[in-house]
Amino acid sequence: NKGDGIFLSHAERYEVTQEFLRIYKRVLSGETVEHEGKHFRIEDGRLLFPPVQTPYPPLYFGGSSDAGSTVAAQEIDKYLTWGEPPADVERKLDGMRELAQKAGRKLSFGIRLHVIVRETTEEAWAAADRLISRLDDATIASAQKVFARMDSVGQARMSALHGGNRAKLEIAPN
Incomplete structure (x- = not known):
């Protein structure tokens, strides 16, 4: 900002x-x-x-901090989140439902994911590899350092998911 x-x-x-x-x-x-x-x-x-x-x-909004979650619960219609491990997403959405209920509101939800669908697992992984083929580890690490300096709670959650290991960007098994 x-x-x-x-x-x-x-x-x-x-x-x-x-x-x-x-x-x-x-x-x-x-x-x-x-x-x-x-x-x-x-x-x-x-x-x-x-x-x-x-x-x-409808107003769409995402925020993972307490302040962002409060604004979302009180003001918006469609709460958006990043793709995280399914159990984490479930906890987050349960928390948002509770905040919205306290505000006398009901939210619907959206999630940002990259979904790759192919006939076989091998074809899906080949397509995923092509998507990131021009991103070397140094480029990913550099971007992660920038994200880690931000005060965005959502971005911090994404950086923690990665943890310096590009393989950890797969958030759930195929």
């Missing part, structure tokens, strides 16, 4: 996100918005062309 000129703490970024989402949903719902908040001031905020979906298009 600092490379984007945003020098907010992790907690502040989620404060901004939550305030923005609350305004955004109101505008998308057809309201003319007047808002004086901690991070935003809106005067006569409205859309010229309302969305087709009502009250607004």
